[in-house]
Amino acid sequence: MRCRHCGWPGDEAEVLSTHATSEGWVRYRRCVCGAVSIELVRLAGPGVRAEPVREVVPAL
Numbered sequence: 001m002r003c004r005h006c007g008w009p010g011d012e013a014e015v016l017s018t019h020a021t022s023e024g025w026v027r028y029r030r031c032v033c034g035a036v037s038i039e040l041v042r043l044a045g046p047g048v049r050a051e052p053v054r055e056v057v058p059a060l
């Protein structure tokens with residue numbers, strides 16, 4: 001998934017932090033354009049299957 005603001009590949013964005021929650025893993029990334037994205041990696045079932053759901057927050 002790419003940044004909504006500049007189109008930069010999200011996987012190459014800098015990882016700010018990662019937190020384990022009841023929903024899965026929440027990962028914060030900062031794009032080269034300054035936008036911060038929140039990536040929720042859901043761990044479904046016993047198999048290792050991560051489904052990233054990314055929400056981009058405009059830079060302040």
Ligand SMILES: [Zn+2]
Nearest residue numbers: 003006031033
């Ligand atoms: Zn960007």
